Amino acid sequence: MHYEGPIYRPPSEADSLLIQATVGCPHNKCTFCMVYKKGPPYKVRPVSDIKADLEEARRDYGGGIRSIFFPAGNTIAMPTEDLAAICIHAHALFPHLERITVYGSSQYIHRKGLSDLIKLKQAGLTRIHVGLESGDDVVLRRIKKGTTAQEQIEAGQWVMAAGIELSEYVMIGIGGRERSREHALLTAKALNAINPDFIRIRTFLPKINTLLLHQIRSGRFQVLSPHEALRESAEIIRNLDVTSQVVSDHYTNYVDVHGKMPQDQHRMLRTIESALQMGEEMFRPVYVGTQ
Template sequence: MKYEGPIYRPPSEADSLLIQATVGCPHNKCTFCMVYKKGPKYRVRPVGEIKRDIDEAARIYGSRVKSLFLPAGNTIAMPTEQLAEVCEYARRVLPRLERITVYGSAQYICKKGFQEMKRLREAGLSRIHVGLESGHDLVLRRIKKGATRQQQIEAGLMVREAGIELSEYVILGIAGPELSEEHAVETASAINIISPDFVRLRTFVPKINTLMLHWIRKGKFKMLGPHGVLREARILIENINTRTKLFSDHYTNYLNLQGDLPCDIPAILATIDKALSWDESEFRPFFIGTQ
């Protein structure tokens, strides 16, 4: 099996078979992301190559494969019929396959439209990981996400309507102190409209080779400390009123916050409030990410 570039997948796909369908990211402009800043350039792998990798995986792992993740950074941008062909082939060749998952940014989902998303669901695509990051338009522009709040909402609703599971990612601290509360409230508002299956929290960590790190070193962006991040998380969570599952399954976070929303909100807020009584020195130290 072949793989080009860094291996990058959600923690929830840790047990998934990885078969690379695309290389790199077609957007590759987010100011906080370092993954593909030095390449490789985005391209779609030939379907024949992808099928050969699936065949090899079937010979090696056989019936053990229950979930398949198709990297790299934005595989939803792959031409729909090619991605559908890969999904259908994987379903035929891997007998116990239950889930096929990709990363997908809102702008590429919107470009496909509902009918193409429905086609992918019918072909076997079962879950999309979408970087919402924020529901605040100014924050989205600053981080060069490539999608507006409205596009994020439209994409999320489209995925849900097509019958595909949706995992939305939120970055705590990405707005800085001055927009922290607005970021939290507007993001909760977007989540309430989209009503994703999962909300996954990440805490902003500056990464090497990114514009955000340059801004921090130049004093153009101020980071939130642990208490600031937790207060932001509190505002976000207390404003979510839709049914969804919350996870903070990532090494960047200060606390492991998870539960079924909205019923578990009181317990989660109590956990945050307890942590806010701790000295900030008790949380993980500041670090610059290298991966």
């Protein structure tokens, strides 16, 4: 099997077979992301090469594989016919396969439209992980996300309508102190409109080789303290009106807040309130990440 450039996968795909379908990210402009800033440039691997890697995995691991993740950073952007072809091939090789997952930014999902998403569902794509980050258009412009709240809402709604599982990632603190409340309220509003299967919480940490780190060091962006980040998390959860599963499966978070909405909403808010009783010195410091 062949891999090029950084290979990242969501924590929930820890047990998945990783078969690289694309290299890099076609957008690669987000101010907070360091992953592909030094390359390699985005490209789609030939379908024949991806199929060969799947066949090698079948020889090495047998037919019992139950989940596959196709890196890299935005595999949903590959041509629909190509992505469908490798999904179909994977299901043919692995009869017990239950899940095929990719990363996909909203703008590339939106370009496909509902009809192509339905084709992918029929080919066997079962889950897409989307970095919503924020529902605040001001924040989205500042972090150069390349999309709008409305486009993210429509893309998410289409994924759900196609019957593909949807994980939406929310980044606590990405609006900084200046936009914290607006970011929280508008993010909850976008999530309410989408009602995804999963809402996955991440807390912003600055990373090396990013424009946002430069903005922090020049005083143009103020990182939230632990208590501020927890209050922002509570504001989002308090304003959710969804049936989603809330998950806190990441090392950046200050407290593990998880549960099923709406029945666990008050319990999650109590967890945050309890954490706010602790001194800020009890939480991890803000540091500059290197990966």
